[in-house]
Amino acid sequence: MTLLERYLFKRAITYAAASLASLVLIVWIVQALSRIDIVKTSASAAGNIFWIALMLLPDLAAGVVPFAILIGAIQALNSLNTDSERPVIAASGASQWVIAKPIVALGLIGGLIILFIAHVIGPASASAFQNGLRSINADTITLFLQPGRFERVQPGLVVSIGAARGSTVESLVIADSRDEATDLTYFAREAQILEQDQQSLLLLYDGQLHRRNKSDGGISVIEFQTYAFDLAELRPTARGDWIRASERSTFALIWPDPNDALSQSRPAVLTEELTDRMTNWLYALAFALWAVVIAGQPRTNRQGTGPAMALGLAGGLGLKAVGFVTLSLIEESFIWVLVTYALPLSAIILNAVLIGRDFNLSRWSLFEKFTNASYRIGAAIGRWGPFRQSAQGTAGR
Structure with missing residues (x-):
């Protein structure tokens, strides 16, 4: 890399790292709090909750890395315009790819991180997470439920036992109302916790x-x-799918055991998981190129940086949302596998073509309309009562 490219890369990776830390922390707290009710279920859960929540981090990080790259790259490019550095670079005759190279390098690094998580760390952490939940629920049933009492172990799930002797439970009742269409109640004269596979x-x-x-x-x-x-979710495993696709190695997804119950009954689930692992990293590169298209051209300070960030996030969220939809449709038809691959690849190709043709989005009429609408919305919010009173109070002081 040249001195200029290293300078921009350092800025972009700094902003991206800060964005990644913030996004992962926010999502992790939300996910951890949604499962905090298991701490109230058993004493041992309080000691395991941090470890279980920690196992969520790899998948959460892989999910937000593309957005962290998008935000970090747009911030770095916006700062070049804010400091009047981007117009100087353009005046020196540098092409758009001088700006794009360090951002693409950042996208490739993010893609490699996602690949490593998806194929190495992710399956192990998913298995550890599910096994942690199984351990807590097993302890809850055999050690901490009081005979004769109905206890809510999860929202919509109530369990009662008659007596417990080690891993054997007598007179077990499970009332499951988590399904929106059906209430299920299980009565068993005896139940036992076993280790299998x-x-x-x-x-x-x-x-x-x-x-x-x-x-x-x-x-x-x-x-x-x-x-x-x-025992991870206290759901029936009639199809033998207690080992989830997310817990399996990539090798097991590509060449599943022909005697495996899940691969026999629902092979599309394995295909969906494999497709997800193979395509996630492409979004990091697509988002990096999209950031260059959105914010890579020279702009004046009067044009502002907010519309570029808003449009960049809107485009990234839209592409990812469509990707989630096509991924969920794989069970219906194999053609959606090709569509899922085509989405990020077509975005990469389109963005690369736009960069190569030196496309200036700020001169596009739709972008101007979007910018003007953003300013009008901002002005309307500024004139709204609470904000206006706050501004007046600050001015008075």
């Missing part, structure tokens, strides 16, 4: 399942000799 399972023996349809109130009763539950 390195996973903790709750096996119910000699019982009944009462299923009530919430729409019409209809009730059906099913008797069973054995019923298996995944």
Whole structure:
């Protein structure tokens, strides 16, 4: 890299790192607080909650890395215009790719980080997270539930036991109202916690399942000799899918065991997980190039930096949202796998073409309309009562 490229790269990676730390912290706190209710369930959970929440970090980081790169790159490019450095660079005859190279390098670094997390750290952390939940729920059922009392172990999930002897439970009742359409109630004369394939399972023996349809109130009763539950979420595992696709290695996703229950019953789930791991890193590069398209051209200070950031985030969120939709449709048809790959690749190609043609978005009529609308909205908010009173109070002091 030249001196100028190193200067811009240092700025961009600094802003991106700060954005990444902020985004991960915010999302992690939200995710951790959504599971804080398990601390109230058992004493051992209080010691494990930090470890379990920590296992969320790799996947959260991989999800927000593209947005951190987008924000950091736009901030770095905006600062060049704010300090009047970008017009000087343009006047010296430097091409748009002089600005784009360090941003693309940042996108490639982010993509490599996402690949490493997706294929190495992510499956291990997902498995550790689910096993932590299984351990807590197993302790809750066998050690901390009081016989004869109905305890809410999760929102919409109530459990009661008659007695507990080690890993064996007598007279187990599970009332599950988490489904919006159906209430499920399980009665078992006996239940036992077993380790199978390195996973903790709750096996119910000699019982009944009462299923009530919430729409019409209809009730059906099913008797069973054995019923298996995944202790991570206390959900049935009739299809043998307690080892989730997110917990499997990439090798196991590409070449699944032909005797594996999940690969036999729902092979599209494995394809969806593999496609997600293979395409996530492309968004980091696509967002980096999009940042150059949005904020890479010289601008005057009067044009401001807010519209570039707003439009950049809008474009990134829109592309990622469409990617989530196509990913969720893979179970319906294999064609959506190709669409999921095509989305970030087409964005990369389109942005590269725009940069190569020295496309100036600020001269585009739609961008001008968007900028004018942003300023009008900002002015309207400034004239709104609380903000106006605050401004007047500050001026009075």
